Amino acid sequence: MALLEVHDLNVYYGVIQALKGINFKVNEGEIVALIGANGAGKTSTMQSIVGLIQSKTGNIIFDDKDITKMATHTIVSIGMSQVPEGRRIFQELTVYENLLMGAFLQKDKKKIKEALADVYELFPRLKERKNQIAGTLSGGEQQMLAISRALMNRPKLLMLDEPSMGLSPLLVQEVFGIIKKIHEAGTTILLVEQNAKMALKIADYAYVLETGRIVLEGKASELLKNDDIKKAYLGS
Amino acid sequence: MCTVKEFLNYEIFCGALFFKKKGIFMEFIGTLINGLSLGGVYAMIALGYTMVYGIAKLLNFAHGDIIMVGGYLLFVFVGIVNNSIIALLITAVLCAIFGIVMEKLAYKPLRGASPLAVLITAIGVSYLLQSLAQIIFGTQTKFVTLFQNLGVINIGSLVIQVSTLITLFSCIVIMAGLTLFIKFSKTGRAMIAVSEDRGASELMGINVNSIITITFAIGSFLAAAASFFYLLKNPQINPTLGSMPGIKAFTAAVIGGVGSIPGAMAGGVLLGIIEMFTAKVSFLTPYTEAIEFGILILILLVRPSGLLGKKRREKV
Numbered sequence: 001m002a003l004l005e006v007h008d009l010n011v012y013y014g015v016i017q018a019l020k021g022i023n024f025k026v027n028e029g030e031i032v033a034l035i036g037a038n039g040a041g042k043t044s045t046m047q048s049i050v051g052l053i054q055s056k057t058g059n060i061i062f063d064d065k066d067i068t069k070m071a072t073h074t075i076v077s078i079g080m081s082q083v084p085e086g087r088r089i090f091q092e093l094t095v096y097e098n099l100l101m102g103a104f105l106q107k108d109k110k111k112i113k114e115a116l117a118d119v120y121e122l123f124p125r126l127k128e129r130k131n132q133i134a135g136t137l138s139g140g141e142q143q144m145l146a147i148s149r150a151l152m153n154r155p156k157l158l159m160l161d162e163p164s165m166g167l168s169p170l171l172v173q174e175v176f177g178i179i180k181k182i183h184e185a186g187t188t189i190l191l192v193e194q195n196a197k198m199a200l201k202i203a204d205y206a207y208v209l210e211t212g213r214i215v216l217e218g219k220a221s222e223l224l225k226n227d228d229i230k231k232a233y234l235g236s
Numbered sequence: 237m238c239t240v241k242e243f244l245n246y247e248i249f250c251g252a253l254f255f256k257k258k259g260i261f262m263e264f265i266g267t268l269i270n271g272l273s274l275g276g277v278y279a280m281i282a283l284g285y286t287m288v289y290g291i292a293k294l295l296n297f298a299h300g301d302i303i304m305v306g307g308y309l310l311f312v313f314v315g316i317v318n319n320s321i322i323a324l325l326i327t328a329v330l331c332a333i334f335g336i337v338m339e340k341l342a343y344k345p346l347r348g349a350s351p352l353a354v355l356i357t358a359i360g361v362s363y364l365l366q367s368l369a370q371i372i373f374g375t376q377t378k379f380v381t382l383f384q385n386l387g388v389i390n391i392g393s394l395v396i397q398v399s400t401l402i403t404l405f406s407c408i409v410i411m412a413g414l415t416l417f418i419k420f421s422k423t424g425r426a427m428i429a430v431s432e433d434r435g436a437s438e439l440m441g442i443n444v445n446s447i448i449t450i451t452f453a454i455g456s457f458l459a460a461a462a463s464f465f466y467l468l469k470n471p472q473i474n475p476t477l478g479s480m481p482g483i484k485a486f487t488a489a490v491i492g493g494v495g496s497i498p499g500a501m502a503g504g505v506l507l508g509i510i511e512m513f514t515a516k517v518s519f520l521t522p523y524t525e526a527i528e529f530g531i532l533i534l535i536l537l538v539r540p541s542g543l544l545g546k547k548r549r550e551k552v
């Protein structure tokens with residue numbers, strides 16, 4: 001069953017058309033990857049799904065609800081979380097306060113505590129640093145915090161926009177390991193990456209985005225073997 | 237380098253000066269208290285500017301005029317209920333509502349518009365409010381007596397007006413309360429989050445529009461309180477009542493670092509102290525404003541982000 005269905009997104013920045021009719025879906029329980037070069041329209045796609053920017057046409061169905069015109073905070077309240085490009089943690093707040101912001105919509109204190117315990121288990125380092133001002137964390141830690149913060153909402157669908165950006169190869173491995181863990185714990189994942197190889201390795205299904213259009217789609221394992229993909233994105 | 241003897245001489249000299257001029261020392265303390273009290277009032281107004289700027293990213297030039305609206309409301313309600321405290325509570329609540337309405341009508345339609353359009357609108361709102369006040373209440377100054385003869389307190393040779401102490405104490409309580417609210421309440425933290433990154437805040441499920449509404453309400457509430465303390469010292473109300481304290485508070489907010497809450501407090505207190513000390517030194521008195529705006533320019537040159545403002549991080 002499709003948890004997320006995206007029909008005919010057309011996004012403009014002034015006169016520039018960034019998305020030219022994007023269609024795709026994410027089935028429940030899958031990891032779906034959206035890969036493409038810099039400027040292909042990956043972030044625009046992510047932002048229009050969650051309502052931070054508006055598409056001129058088309059519609060978006062999430063968990064059987066039409067979320068096309070919904071406000072971002074309402075979309076978040078029905079179980080969609082996004083780790084934005086560039087992490088965008090709250091630099092002035094502590095690690096703990098950042099995590100609380102992630103659970104902003106949760107009124108039940110007990111549930112917040114449970115969610116906290118879960119993310120601390122996944123990222124013990126954040127627990128050690130819970131009273132540290134988030135702006136002083138290292139890049140890798142900030143990425144972990146951004147992911148944890150999104151998990152505090154207990155999303156059905158977790159969307160990650162280039163979580164490996166700016167991280168050392170070792171940390172990239174770690175982040176992808178974490179994404180797998182989150183998936184195994186039952187969260188559906190939509191992953192945007194320039195690092196196509198890593199993304200295709202953990203994904204079930206993938207779409208390839210080029211200058212605002214989806215040019216190719218298929219099982220991730222098959223795309224990994226595709227000659228065009230190899231040439232354009234896998235550097236071999 | 238000076239010799240030990242010279243140093244001792246200097247010490248003795250200063251000591252003698254101090255005891256001889258003990259009266260001056262007490263006057264210094266008195267002036268400082270007056271300055272802190274006036275500074276507290278400026279700080280409360282500056283907080284409104286700075287919070288609205290930090291969270292809604294707009295300079296509400298009509299903020300000073302809320303002081304004026306508060307002044308007239310106090311005038312009206314003191315007349316009706318004949319009790320300044322109740323009149324203040326009614327005025328503060330009405331001003332908060334007024335701030336919300338102003339945001340909804342004037343600024344919300346401009347969300348995402350160019351900063352210049354917002355600025356011009358703010359100036360327009362300011363003139364609109366002043367003109368409305370003139371139409372409703374006329375141009376003559378209205379007087380409001382908030383308390384009959386609060387009197388003075390004498391501590392040795394120190395003479396301080398009770399109204400000054402009430403103002404100082406109230407400002408401390410209000411600002412401490414605000415600081416605690418922002419640091420420890422969920423809404424307060426959401427305000428910090430929105431001021432730092434609006435988009436990321438929406439991704440947390442924060443309704444940014446309602447946070448902006450709350451910010452306008454708090455800012456206007458503080459302006460109403462400031463209006464009360466301002467009128468306690470100088471009970472004259474006219475349509476441009478808010479202009480000067482508004483400009484002073486704006487200056488305070490910029491000196492402190494616009495968007496920074498401790499900055500607004502520091503900037504307000506700084507201006508209050510300068511104003512009271514220049515009033516004491518007769519050859520400086522005519523230059524009070526020149527000194528204040530001079531400091532503003534100096535700080536903008538040396539530290540454009542203000543005393544406690546942070547340099548904005550580049551967004552990725």
Ligand SMILES: Nc1ncnc2c1ncn2[C@@H]1O[C@H](COP(=O)(O)OP(=O)(O)O)[C@@H](O)[C@H]1O
Pocket residue numbers: 013016018036037038039040041042043044045
């Ligand atoms: N705020 C913006 N204003 C104008 N153009 C933009 C803006 N954001 C993105 N674009 C343009 O839209 C296109 C897609 O960008 P984006 O969605 O960020 O791609 P990606 O995330 O794949 O790198 C690019 O050509 C980019 O220059």
Ligand SMILES: [Mg+2]
Pocket residue numbers: 039042043044085162
């Ligand atoms: Mg991007």
